Amino acid sequence: MTIWTCAACAIEHADTEQPPSTCEICSDDRQFVPAAGQRWTTRAELAAAGHRGVVNELEPDLYAVDVAPELGIGQRGLLLRTSGGNLLWEPPGFIDDDMVSTLRELGGVDVISASHPHLTGASIQWSHAFDKAPVLVASADRQWIRRPDEVIELWHGTREVLPGVTFAQCGGHFAGSSIAHWQAGADGRGALLTGDTIAIGADRMSVNVMRSYVNKIPLPERAVRRILTSIEPYSYDRLYGAFGTIDTNAAALVDSSVHRYIAWVRGDVPDEPDI
Ligand SMILES: [Zn+2]
Ligand SMILES: [Zn+2]
Numbered sequence: 001m002t003i004w005t006c007a008a009c010a011i012e013h014a015d016t017e018q019p020p021s022t023c024e025i026c027s028d029d030r031q032f033v034p035a036a037g038q039r040w041t042t043r044a045e046l047a048a049a050g051h052r053g054v055v056n057e058l059e060p061d062l063y064a065v066d067v068a069p070e071l072g073i074g075q076r077g078l079l080l081r082t083s084g085g086n087l088l089w090e091p092p093g094f095i096d097d098d099m100v101s102t103l104r105e106l107g108g109v110d111v112i113s114a115s116h117p118h119l120t121g122a123s124i125q126w127s128h129a130f131d132k133a134p135v136l137v138a139s140a141d142r143q144w145i146r147r148p149d150e151v152i153e154l155w156h157g158t159r160e161v162l163p164g165v166t167f168a169q170c171g172g173h174f175a176g177s178s179i180a181h182w183q184a185g186a187d188g189r190g191a192l193l194t195g196d197t198i199a200i201g202a203d204r205m206s207v208n209v210m211r212s213y214v215n216k217i218p219l220p221e222r223a224v225r226r227i228l229t230s231i232e233p234y235s236y237d238r239l240y241g242a243f244g245t246i247d248t249n250a251a252a253l254v255d256s257s258v259h260r261y262i263a264w265v266r267g268d269v270p271d272e273p274d275i
Helices: 043-048 097-105 123-129 139-144 221-231 250-266
Strands: 002-006 012-016 052-059 062-068 077-082 085-089 111-113 135-138 152-155 158-162 165-169 178-182 191-195 210-212 238-241
Touching: 002 043, 012 123, 052 097, 085 158, 111 123, 111 158, 123 135, 135 139, 139 152, 165 221, 178 221, 221 250, 238 250
Parallel strands: 085 111, 111 135, 135 152, 191 238
Antiparallel strands: 002 012, 052 062, 062 077, 077 085, 158 165, 165 178, 178 191
8 A cells, every 4th residue: 555645735645556536635726736737656756756854943942844855835844842742833745764863853743733734744654753643633624634544633723732832723724724822932922833824925024814825815804803813812923934934023014914914805995096
């Protein structure tokens, strides 16, 4: 049996003789099937193609876990260390023995989760490499589980997963889209790990929230306000998205850019002059 990985999104699928006919993640209106069509790959094929892990410290106790050359959606995985255990957030879609030993040297992995189904990568393979660490999945997104396994634990609402690390379900991009608040991050000023629940703009000074980023499908105002309400209890100065970081003043930038978003979806903006 083979663990099939979608070559486009790098999400592992159930062990079967033959790969599935379609990737439900890529066929959904939030993603896309590449023009060349659906293709499947395997861990051995990815290793033979030269993929490897690259781990870099971002700040004390937080490490980027990347794959080079870039794989799938290209997100950055994060290893967050606490005194009570470590979280692997947005697990990469590729894993090998070198990555496992590097993360072991950093204290290992005790809990695994992703901000939403697009960034679940090889979460079950990561769990099995680390003594079956639990993989937390928001129950609202259980239909998107591609590789069912006993290590998956459903959750909803809010949950303190490690000392000083709390998950909050925000919805929006997916019903179960969530963030992780890290109280000790940014020298104690707090940090949010947001993935695509709150995405960083190309200007690195704003954020946006969308049903689909690649197909440009917006969210209704009520969903945007729910995201703001969900993160309201948490103080933070830094924000780690799926692809980048807002180093400082992140809470104010989230507030201003999300309210700008609401103004545009409501139409509370000046009319363009007639042409
Ligand atoms: Zn896919
Ligand atoms: Zn996404």
